[in-house]
Amino acid sequence: MLVSLNWLKEYVDIDGISPEELAEKVTKSGIEVDNVEYIAEESSNVVIGHVKSCEKHPNADKLNLCQVDVGEETLQIICGAPNVRQGQKVAVAKPGAVLPGNFKIKRAKLRGVESNGMICSLSELGFSEKHIPKEFAEGIFVFPEDAPVGENVQPILNATDAILEFDLTPNRADCLSMLGVAYEVGALLDKPVKLPSEEIKASNEKAEDYISVKVESEELNPYYGAFVIKDVEIKPSPLWMQNYLLAAGIRPINNVVDITNYVLLEYGQPLHAFDYDRLNSKEIVVRTAKQDEKIVTLDDVERTLTAENLVITNGQVPVALAGVMGGANSEVTSKTKNILLEAAFFNSISVRKTVKATGLRSESSTRFEKGIDPNRVKRAGLRACHLLEQYAAGTVLDGVVEFDVLDRTEKKVEMDTKTINARLGTEIDSDEIATILERLQFDYERNDENFVVSAPTRRGDITIFEDMLEEVARIYGYDNLPYTLPTGAGTAGGLTKNQTLRRAVKNYLEGVGLMETRTYSLTSEAYIQKLVSQEIKDLNPQPISLAMPMSEDHKYLRLSILPELLKTLSYNLARNQANLAYYEIGSIFITDEKELTKQPHEQLRLSGAVTGKWLEHLWQQENKKVDFYVVKGIVEGLFEHLELPLAVEQAQLPDMHPGRTASLLLHDKVIGFIGQLHPLLEKEMDLKETYVFDINMEAVLEAHEHVPSYTQIPRYPSVTRDIAFILDEKVNAGDVKATIEEIGAPLVKQVQVFDLYKGENLPEGKKSVAYSLLYQDPEKTLVDEEVEKSYQSIIEAVNEKHQAYVRS
């Protein structure tokens, strides 16, 4: 809502307070003022002049030589504007005038002819474009004929006005009217509100002889008032009204339309003027539209209606979409003589539905949607009639033809000083509360500490005690509330076990070199099925799509974090950031329902993606490229950190490298995978060699139950034996390790691979894997024979099981 302060002054005294101060006060009391705008910059010594004569400049084609009466004198002025004419009233900057930009007007000679001043356009007077009426955008501004010669143009042009832009919250629809704003400002400044005149001259003719009103859907239209105004003269509205409308962001059209808009802004009540003669009937019937009924609205668009839309008809066909827009068939034109003026109350939900269906949102529909004041409907009609008498020379016929089942009762809200103070933490006394109610102009009954407030109907947002609590608090001032801290029973607070563990996982991952990312949960059709872990696929997950996606890129809820994570890798690669180690913890969304009827399962997953060099800028040795084992090491380390057993098995997954992919298992269940992306996917996504992992974090967190306790450090020395086996290349090093562990138990405590060799000195198709075995007996010092015996049995077993022999 744009609030012109000059206009506001008609209803409430705001003298002595600057626009900025007022903006600050309003903001602090609950309505944010987003902007304070001045219509024009300062100028001085610019008056209204009467162009007595206008002739071509003797020495220049495009210039005019004008004699302009400015009251005390007649000035000869050369004017280059294309639209200057004899007889016009114009804005004249006299010699000595200062225009915006510190542009001083002096006497001068133009092409040999004296010029004593300047005829101004509005932009030369510092008006911003949106405050300049269209017809004067390309030339000087022309005043109405009755403009007083010699008068300062500033007040007449409303140039000194400041406009406050109110950013209204949905509850404050009352401030979608100048009167509502006046009540609000009046309460803040403790000033009374002056109401405008709704007086109408008496008439011999009765409106009811011209029109009848019938409402078929009283729930959707509890009040319909029809006023008849005869013999109007269609012409421009007075300049002051045009100025106020422009200030409020509405373009002036003609006096009748301008008056309905003016009252809309003044009372917050939408009105509609029909050309009475074009209605072609003496009745108004309000009903819901028939299926596929048509109406051409004022914007010349044909609209097809449904039973959801409320229409105003002439008994036959629709002449307006109730509360939204009038019909072209009954539009007021320059030829209009007689008017039917509608002041009605339409149900907000019904209007909203029509707005949604038609996409037509207007100043009128907005107000109906947000709720209007039932007590102002008829009064707004009267106010418009008053103005039509004054500025359209109309005769208002006697009486309002109306349908009226509208509830206008005020809500009663009980409150008491004690509860107010208990809820606010204040010590406001009852008299002060009474003062606040008076400032708000709310009626109330008081019995000592107890109040019964009648919330005025303009404030439809006030229905319960808490609403009044806010009113009292905001007029009292939120600034005046004390600072206290809760005194209630203390609670321990803190993180759950799960949350603590998640932080530990994050700390681990970051400590070993991964950077946390946050990507979008919504992904594209191309990616929704990509890199989904096997155990998720086994659940037969159905893609979950938004009902109305905004873009193809963000349409489906992800089934894997990886695709969006890989997109960020590709983004970085394109910007010369080639060495990346990223991870993310977040939910994926699983359902097996084709048509979603219940919330999907949100499973927490941990995904990582690593590419490029693991370490950069090594001057001592070769820069190490990331490989499978770097990523595997991170995952193994994580499970060790959580004291959970991890098993890794060769696996095949679409979009993954067929020879470098493995399933991750926890207690014999697949919980994710690890490996290199398939080079084709790498190519498709503009990636380099990239390794990823994806883990069901939910399963990991659930499985974790480690409670740290102390294990005795062995008192007896351990013995280390190294052994290298020559194996067939196809034999997994891990399988041999498992055999060693099995046979070596219980003395062998740890088996580590420490070397892998292929090539020279080895037969084709063979490899050598070296293991380091740690022997330990917690009870005694080991003797050589024991170790040797175990060592030999391990060699035998490995030989037998894996056809491996010891490398000498």
Add this chain to the structure above:
Amino acid sequence: MKEELQAIQQEALAKVEEVNDLKELQATKVNYLGKKGSLTQVLRGMGKLSPEERPVIGEIANQVRETITNAIEEKNTILENAALEEKLQAEAIDVTLPGRPVKVGGPHLLTKVIEEIEDLFIGMGYEVREGPEVETDYFNFEALNLPKDHPARDMQDSFYLTNELLLRTHTSPVQARTMQEFKGEKGFKMICPGKVYRRDTDDATHSHQFTQIEGLYVDKDVKMSDLKGVLNVFAKKMFGEDRRIRLRPSFFPFTEPSVEMDISCKVCDGKGCSVCKGTGWIEILGAGMVHPNVLEMGGYDPKEYSGFAFGMGPERIAMLKYGVNDIRQFYLNDSRFLKQFHQA
């Protein structure tokens, strides 16, 4: 013989003095003290001495041996030290070459901000709770006093999946879920961080996905001044002890009275500048006293219980605190952005 011994001593000491490397010193030692050394040779002649002379000469001989031995040992230490010194000098390295790099990652800026806020409220006795990102219309709207057709639903255009399910538009549903879980039987304090989604086109100030942290305190006799006090503590801890707060009335369907909290502008300290658009204040969060309808739907009797709630956007807080000027940065994951916030 005495003279002979003294001559040997003198000669030996001179020789030791002269020697400059360990090998030569070793040879010198052998020359004088070895089995075939000159001192040993002389001592072999001891047998020809008279019994009276023998102890006298013996003592002198021992003194000579000791003196020479000491001199050699002393010289040995000097030479060894010199040799070590030389070796160490040769081992000198360029200490200005960089150390072996250690791979260190770090948290996302939003996580950092969220955990800072979590820890701050945990310190004041708040639990951290979470809820689903796909919500029912009931928990996202209705239980929060936003019935169907409520005009305030326009304020947050939503991503619906079906008529009844949507991506939550705020973390407030966790409030409703928590109240229903506690069945109106006890007071509690909680905060709930999480992802939320709105139908916004991504630009410098909008993101279709972002994060939120909500807080809720329900108990008997919770006052609005308590809300003001808690928000004041939060603002000072988060933005600096010299920041002031300002509460303004506002509107949220789930609170009444409702509050918007501003903090004084860090750049101009409240005088007004371009950062705060001349107002001296910067909007931080929304809050209010829990609406009685919300309490009631959560199973709490609004006559007996009251509460306050607040909600804030970690993106906005991070942007203000660290000067990030484009919300999309949080989701682009440009490594040059992420790394900037890894420091302790």
